[in-house]
Amino acid sequence: MNINTIAFIILALGAIATGILTITRRSPVASAMWLITHFFTLSGLYLTLKAQFVAVIQILVYAGAIMVLVVFVIMLLNLGKDSERSATFDIRKAIGIFVVFAFAIMLGSVFITQHSGYSALNESAGKIGTVESIGTVLFKDYIFPFEAISLLLLAAVVGAVILAKRRINP
Amino acid sequence: MNLQSIPLEWYLGLSAMLFSLGVVGVLTRRNAIVIFMSIEMMLNAVNLTLVAFSSYLGDSAGQIFVFFVMAVAAAEAAVGLAIVLALFRNKQTVFVDEVNVMKW
Numbered sequence: 001m002n003i004n005t006i007a008f009i010i011l012a013l014g015a016i017a018t019g020i021l022t023i024t025r026r027s028p029v030a031s032a033m034w035l036i037t038h039f040f041t042l043s044g045l046y047l048t049l050k051a052q053f054v055a056v057i058q059i060l061v062y063a064g065a066i067m068v069l070v071v072f073v074i075m076l077l078n079l080g081k082d083s084e085r086s087a088t089f090d091i092r093k094a095i096g097i098f099v100v101f102a103f104a105i106m107l108g109s110v111f112i113t114q115h116s117g118y119s120a121l122n123e124s125a126g127k128i129g130t131v132e133s134i135g136t137v138l139f140k141d142y143i144f145p146f147e148a149i150s151l152l153l154l155a156a157v158v159g160a161v162i163l164a165k166r167r168i169n170p
Numbered sequence: 171m172n173l174q175s176i177p178l179e180w181y182l183g184l185s186a187m188l189f190s191l192g193v194v195g196v197l198t199r200r201n202a203i204v205i206f207m208s209i210e211m212m213l214n215a216v217n218l219t220l221v222a223f224s225s226y227l228g229d230s231a232g233q234i235f236v237f238f239v240m241a242v243a244a245a246e247a248a249v250g251l252a253i254v255l256a257l258f259r260n261k262q263t264v265f266v267d268e269v270n271v272m273k274w
Binding site: 002004005008012015016019020022023028031032035038039042045046048049050051053054057058061062065066069070073074076077079093096097100101103104107108111112115118119120121122123124125128129133134137138142145149152153155156157159160161163164166 | 175176179181182183184188190191197198201206207208214221224225227228234238240243244247249251256258
């Protein structure tokens with residue numbers, strides 16, 4: 001057991017635990033706080049994969065920008081705890097959870113039985129995860145998708161403003 | 171198997187578990203914002219798969235894809251939360267089972 005394996009196990013258990021807490025908390029603010037912790041553990045997992053750029057962007061974009069937006073909306077709407085009605089037993093809900101667990105077990109058994117042959121990080125993994133390497137590839141080979149994504153973000157901003165603005169003449 | 175390093179399957183199995191957690195969240199919760207956060211969790215599980223493959227295969231395309239997935243997630247967050255705001259303004263609720271105007 002070297003330090004990488006220990007770090008992976010701790011971060012993986014943390015990610016699963018915070019994920020379960022996110023989907024089970026009654027209060028949406030508590031859910032959001034656990035989801036932020038979840039994003040931090042994922043950022044640590046990216047660091048064990050030597051992907052520094054993605055790890056930093058994960059905290060900046062997800063924990064920093066998206067979750068601030070979510071918490072802002074929760075507080076703007078002044079949401080309290082979910083009503084108790086959601087705790088009632090529901091046959092469709094039970095079937096849904098059962099199907100999801102069957103799916104997870106199926107997927108997990110495929111990964112355990114089919115060995116990919118990749119048992120260690122590629123030698124160049126430390127080099128491709130840097131900002132320099134990602135920037136070079138992004139602005140050379142993926143320049144058109146990069147420009148297209150800016151158009152998508154512009155469309156999203158315009159759409160969000162139009163959806164959320166108050167109607168002047170109702 | 172080399173015990174000194176982590177095999178790729180561990181990352182894939184972990185991300186399968188996280189994705190399933192996100193699906194359970196979408197299926198069981200009624201609050202639109204919590205459903206929304208579960209979708210973010212599913213997107214992150216897929217991102218973990220992409221980064222794992224990128225690092226184990228030594229190909230940077232996977233990390234570029236993560237960048238684009240994050241941009242799409244940010245766009246989705248802006249539009250989705252605007253829809254929740256508009257919904258709350260019209261219906262005074264964020265519980266998805268109380269919103270059935272589009273259901274025939």
